[in-house]
Amino acid sequence: MLEMRGITKRFPGVVANDDVSFDLRAGEVHTLLGENGAGKSTLMKILFGLYQPDAGEILLQGRPVTITSPTDAIEHRIGMVHQHFMLVPTLTVAENVALGLPSMRRPFTDLDTVSQRMVEISDQYGLTVDPSIEVWKLSVGERQRVEIIKALYREAELLVLDEPTAVLTPQEVDDLFVILRQMTEAGRGLVFISHKLREVLDLSDRITVLRNGVVTGTTVPAEASLERLAEMMVGREVSLAPDKPPVATGRPRLVLEHVTVIGDRDTVAVDGVDLEVRAGEIVGIAGVSGNGQRELAETIAGLRPAEPGSSVQIDRADVTTADAATTRAAGLAYVPEERMKDGAIGEFDVGENLLLVNHRDPSFLRGGLFDFERIRLHCQRLVDAFSVKTPTLQTPTSSLSGGNIQKLILARELDSDPTVLLAAQPTRGVDIGAAEYIHGQLIERRSEGVAVLLISEDLDEILALADRIAVMYEGRIVQLVDRADATREGLGLAMAGAADRSPG
Numbered sequence: 001m002l003e004m005r006g007i008t009k010r011f012p013g014v015v016a017n018d019d020v021s022f023d024l025r026a027g028e029v030h031t032l033l034g035e036n037g038a039g040k041s042t043l044m045k046i047l048f049g050l051y052q053p054d055a056g057e058i059l060l061q062g063r064p065v066t067i068t069s070p071t072d073a074i075e076h077r078i079g080m081v082h083q084h085f086m087l088v089p090t091l092t093v094a095e096n097v098a099l100g101l102p103s104m105r106r107p108f109t110d111l112d113t114v115s116q117r118m119v120e121i122s123d124q125y126g127l128t129v130d131p132s133i134e135v136w137k138l139s140v141g142e143r144q145r146v147e148i149i150k151a152l153y154r155e156a157e158l159l160v161l162d163e164p165t166a167v168l169t170p171q172e173v174d175d176l177f178v179i180l181r182q183m184t185e186a187g188r189g190l191v192f193i194s195h196k197l198r199e200v201l202d203l204s205d206r207i208t209v210l211r212n213g214v215v216t217g218t219t220v221p222a223e224a225s226l227e228r229l230a231e232m233m234v235g236r237e238v239s240l241a242p243d244k245p246p247v248a249t250g251r252p253r254l255v256l257e258h259v260t261v262i263g264d265r266d267t268v269a270v271d272g273v274d275l276e277v278r279a280g281e282i283v284g285i286a287g288v289s290g291n292g293q294r295e296l297a298e299t300i301a302g303l304r305p306a307e308p309g310s311s312v313q314i315d316r317a318d319v320t321t322a323d324a325a326t327t328r329a330a331g332l333a334y335v336p337e338e339r340m341k342d343g344a345i346g347e348f349d350v351g352e353n354l355l356l357v358n359h360r361d362p363s364f365l366r367g368g369l370f371d372f373e374r375i376r377l378h379c380q381r382l383v384d385a386f387s388v389k390t391p392t393l394q395t396p397t398s399s400l401s402g403g404n405i406q407k408l409i410l411a412r413e414l415d416s417d418p419t420v421l422l423a424a425q426p427t428r429g430v431d432i433g434a435a436e437y438i439h440g441q442l443i444e445r446r447s448e449g450v451a452v453l454l455i456s457e458d459l460d461e462i463l464a465l466a467d468r469i470a471v472m473y474e475g476r477i478v479q480l481v482d483r484a485d486a487t488r489e490g491l492g493l494a495m496a497g498a499a500d501r502s503p504g
Contacts (some may be wrong), residue, residue: 007056016042034210035431079151089136141172170492250279253451257311269295271475277451284466292475302327333418346398386411403434
């Protein structure tokens with residue numbers, strides 16, 4: 001179906017694709033695997049007409065083509081389901097599907113015809129969605145189906161799916177894979193972009209790995225393993241299962257009682273949460289994004305007020321109404337969900353970001369003025385201890401990779417010797433090597449008696465690190481289980497709201 005030959009794409013200061021060749025056959029799933037920044041999405045955006053290559057050619061059915069826009073791509077029967085859904089929430093499903101398409105009833109949109117064709121597609125592939133419902137009322141999994149229906153409505157024969165499982169529960173992922181298999185059986189070709197190794201092995205017919213914009217190899221699942229794929233992605237051997245030694249837990253260090261929080265839309269985002277995290281344990285909070293995890297983290301960190309009747313205690317100190325500085329002084333370290341919005345200032349250099357929270361420390365002063373040599377030594381010690389790769393301490397933080405920015409934030413937070421560590425999505429958007437390092441740091445702090453609360457949408461991460469797992473759904477903790485008793489299926493059901501609320 002598709003050949004991409006010698007594709008090269010340069011951006012200022014970086015070669016995103018360097019002489020990349022890739023092909024797709026009818027009736028197969030060919031996965032593009034690689035870390036963030038490896039060049040996967042850039043290559044597919046070239047195919048979809050969003051970028052133009054600096055070199056190379058594209059052939060469809062053996063004929064060279066020039067694709068200058070998404071409209072060209074759609075005319076060539078190429079569809080793309082983007083990682084971040086391209087839907088208008090206030091419009092109905094049918095209106096979203098019809099957007100941008102000519103209508104037989106010009107100047108009016110023929111929604112009846114659109115809805116009828118949608119029902120036919122839905123019946124064929126099991127993509128059950130009501131055409132008349134507004135998109136904002138749909139679950140994340142249903143929105144994913146709408147994106148696929150949009151592509152099929154436009155008669156796409158070649159479909160690109162960019163990280164389609166990032167916001168789905170395990171059961172929704174299983175359902176999606178059934179649908180994708182039906183599509184390949186009908187002769188369609190699918191390009192699956194992902195960095196989730198287990199899913200790649202489950203779904204793919206072939207796997208091509210990109211690293212730093214270069215193809216490092218193509219393989220098939222029967223000849224691959226998780227470890228081998230990780231090594232192809234990173235260029236070295238990677239430990240995928242962190243070593244977690246047994247630790248005797250101590251007293252509760254973080255105690256949440258009846259915590260209720262109002263979200264940005266003036267509705268209840270966190271609804272009566274009770275939870276304890278003991279010294280020497282990692283408690284993981286699992287759940288699909290948007291179920292109150294962010295608001296809960298901000299409340300614990302003193303960045304968002306809790307409602308009357310709530311209680312947040314850190315090492316027996318009541319910090320329910322405390323600000324961020326007081327909460328930190330009580331023993332909390334906080335790795336926020338959005339590192340460049342809440343964790344670091346991109347325009348500040350590395351050294352300045354390392355000092356953001358403790359620049360008033362008297363040890364950095366001499367005669368009432370900053371002791372810059374002592375500050376430099378302190379920052380260099382943190383950079384070395386946490387393996388932050390940066391040319392100098394004066395390098396703007398925004399020029400570092402995501403993994404190194406995250407390690408910088410972790411270095412700053414853990415330097416305060418916290419008793420409670422709150423880590424929200426600590427490895428989102430970082431490479432496997434950085435994720436391996438960050439996991440090691442969380443386990444090391446657990447061994448030192450720190451109480452670690454890990455909030456993550458990555459179920460593999462939760463299962464690998466947590467001693468106990470709490471599932472949040474619509475602002476409530478609907479399940480709390482020991483890791484030994486947890487199953488992927490049970491957690492997935494709880495994440496979808498299909499589990500009874502457990503005590504505790």
